Amino acid sequence: MDDVIIIGGSFAGLAAALQLGRARRKVTVLDTGLPRNRFAGHSHGLLGHDHKPPLEILAEARQQLERYPTIKLVKAQADSISGSIDNFSVHTSDGKSLGARRLILSYGVVDQMPDVSGFAENWGASIVPCPYCDGFEVAEQHWGLIWSGPKSHNYVRLYHDWTSVLSVFPDGHDISPDIRADLARRNVNIIDGRIVQIARNEGRIVTVYLDNDHKVTVDILFAHPSTKPSARLHESLGLATVDTPFGIALKVDERRETSMPGIYAAGDLANPAMASVTMASSQGAIAGISAQQSMLV
Structure with a gap:
């Protein structure tokens, strides 16, 4: 069993994995490889990476995570979640079942494009x-x-x-x-x-x-089209949400914990009103550290 399974491997998810890996916690990151900002030619405002293509930054981040033996990056989609704190099960689209003590949801949102040509x-x-x-x-x-x-x-x-x-x-x-x-x-x-x-x-x-x-x-x-979560896992879990001018977001506390103990959320999924790679990375780091500290004995 993993200490933490992270669902979504863009900026928030990888930032969480980095903190957990450095704490020598066993982590699996599930990712479909479709980050929200994949359409952007460059990413701006991220210290040390200003004006670099976002996919290039993510590729470099994944490469850096390879030196942590307790982090596993898996290209897969999470289809369902069951269980509770200290005993979560995540079922993937390829038929596998993974267990973890904690979960971090960072699967982001998708923009709802208007039906306008171009x-x-x-x-x-x-x-x-x-x-x-x-x-x-x-x-x-x-x-x-x-x-x-x-x-x-x-x-x-x-x-x-x-x-x-x-x-x-x-x-x-x-x-x-x-x-x-x-x-x-x-x-x-x-x-x-x-x-x-x-x-x-x-x-x-x-x-x-x-x-x-x-x-x-x-x-x-x-333009500011409305957004929706890119997956519906939070719905099946009954997690509390909040309405924003852009769409719904997961409700989290200052430690990024959702309404269900042991499940944390970070990135646009839990903060769509101020979407940026800097914010996502910061929230991911907080979620990772909070999940790690919640398992201390």
Whole structure:
């Protein structure tokens, strides 16, 4: 039996494994090899790895973990979980059953792409969600923002640290007169109409086509589609969740423990509102250390 099974081997899961491996705890990491940021050409804001492709960072991390004899990295999908603290069973898609005293859920979330031609194809390249991740490279250029609700008003204020040229696409959302007045005060262009197509030009530049025959070209387009967990294991376990503007997230305490003793969660699955590799790595490390300390005798 393992000390810990980690389900999800991206930044949060591998960070947890590193802490546990260094504590000489026996760990198995189950991963399908489909991290959320695989569409991004570069990752930014991670100290020591700024402007490196995220898949390259993960490959290097996995290579570094190989020197820890108690860590096993397995490419497999976890299909179900049963048991309780000190005696969990994880059943995988290849018919295997693994046991562990503790579990860490770090299988992340998936973005729910709108049914707009060109959106999914340009996601992570010309259409991005995070100014901290991509804003510096396109500072003082023409940004576009697809409005997705009240949270978008805060994004407008946030983006002004990077650019003074911003166009907002309501895309069918009702923007109240007082918010429209505030956007006008900030010299933000409001381009009404529903988006029917997004076409990529050179580099990150895209042209947004609307159902009123208007089209607008921007240097980069920001969007915040809703998300959902990439697996449903937490549902079968009955773990508590919280609603966020982006979707549901697992409820965890300051030690990253969920509502079920012995199960921890980290990364976007338990913090979708501030998704970044730095946050995921930090939360993963906390989850790993918390799981290890919970087994002390």
